[in-house]
Amino acid sequence: MNVVLKNISKSYGGCTALADCSVSFPAGTFNAVIGPNGSGKSTLLRIAALLERPDSGEVVYTDGGGVLRVDLSLRRRIAVVLPGDSLFNDSVFNNVAYALRIRGVERRVVSERVHDILGRLRLSDKAHAGARSLSSGEAQRVAVARALVAEPRCLFLDEPTVSLDPVNTEIIETVLREIGRGRGMTIVMITHNMFQAQRLAERVIFMYGGRIIEEAECERIFTAPEKELTSRFLTGRMVW
Numbered sequence: 337m338n339v340v341l342k343n344i345s346k347s348y349g350g351c352t353a354l355a356d357c358s359v360s361f362p363a364g365t366f367n368a369v370i371g372p373n374g375s376g377k378s379t380l381l382r383i384a385a386l387l388e389r390p391d392s393g394e395v396v397y398t399d400g401g402g403v404l405r406v407d408l409s410l411r412r413r414i415a416v417v418l419p420g421d422s423l424f425n426d427s428v429f430n431n432v433a434y435a436l437r438i439r440g441v442e443r444r445v446v447s448e449r450v451h452d453i454l455g456r457l458r459l460s461d462k463a464h465a466g467a468r469s470l471s472s473g474e475a476q477r478v479a480v481a482r483a484l485v486a487e488p489r490c491l492f493l494d495e496p497t498v499s500l501d502p503v504n505t506e507i508i509e510t511v512l513r514e515i516g517r518g519r520g521m522t523i524v525m526i527t528h529n530m531f532q533a534q535r536l537a538e539r540v541i542f543m544y545g546g547r548i549i550e551e552a553e554c555e556r557i558f559t560a561p562e563k564e565l566t567s568r569f570l571t572g573r574m575v576w
């Protein structure tokens with residue numbers, strides 16, 4: 337599915353979080369959203385994922401057949417990993433199985449799919465552990481498993497590996513790369529880790545002050561950014 341944001345604006349009280357943002361995330365692409373703290377990345381992601389409404393502008397999902405109606409069937413093809421998402425006070429298995437059970441997936445298939453995704457995230461031995469007993473890296477891997485288990489068409493991730501060690505980060509990155517690339521999933525990931533953006537993304541969107549400043553192919557934005565602001569951000573010269 338393609339996700340297209342047209343002229344999105346959003347304010348909270350007197351604070352403008354997004355000002356006339358237009359951007360598209362083409363079907364099957366891996367997009368990284370970068371930019372300083374407070375630049376509107378999380379707000380943009382929540383609006384794109386249909387979790388929040390913009391004050392003005394529109395979010396349009398399309399596929400080969402045209403514009404998709406925003407209904408439960410569309411929402412069920414979108415998965416989101418947000419910072420501070422908490423797991424249910426239940427086993428790891430049940431946390432991950434939930435997304436399939438609410439979709440009425442047959443018990444045997446639930447078990448297969450949950451074990452498969454837990455295996456990919458190196459969590460097989462934790463399937464029956466209580467989710468609340470996990471380390472932060474393990475809990476974050478469960479959050480990713482929970483988002484992926486129902487095979488969404490669009491996946492939105494807000495800093496999914498923040499404060500994780502390199503091992504946990506690599507496990508998550510590997511799964512995102514395999515699952516995303518292999519199955520045509522549209523992925524939008526916010527990150528402050530520029531190396532991670534370079535490792536994973538095909539397209540990079542740079543935001544500043546609630547605006548989309550630059551949107552480019554990954555290699556180009558890191559080697560030859562078009563805008564002075566992008567260049568300053570990437571070389572650590574934002575304060576002048």
Ligand SMILES: Nc1ncnc2c1ncn2[C@@H]1O[C@H](COP(=O)(O)OP(=O)(O)OP(=O)(O)O)[C@@H](O)[C@H]1O
Pocket residue numbers: 348351352353371372373374375376377378379380
């Ligand atoms: N629910 C909210 N209520 C009030 N203000 C908000 C809300 N969400 C975001 N804002 C404000 O909107 C602006 C953009 O915030 P946002 O969280 O989108 O930035 P961000 O780019 O994700 O930053 P960070 O890198 O720190 O996560 C900030 O000034 C923030 O204070």
Ligand SMILES: [Mg+2]
Pocket residue numbers: 377378379494
């Ligand atoms: Mg944020």
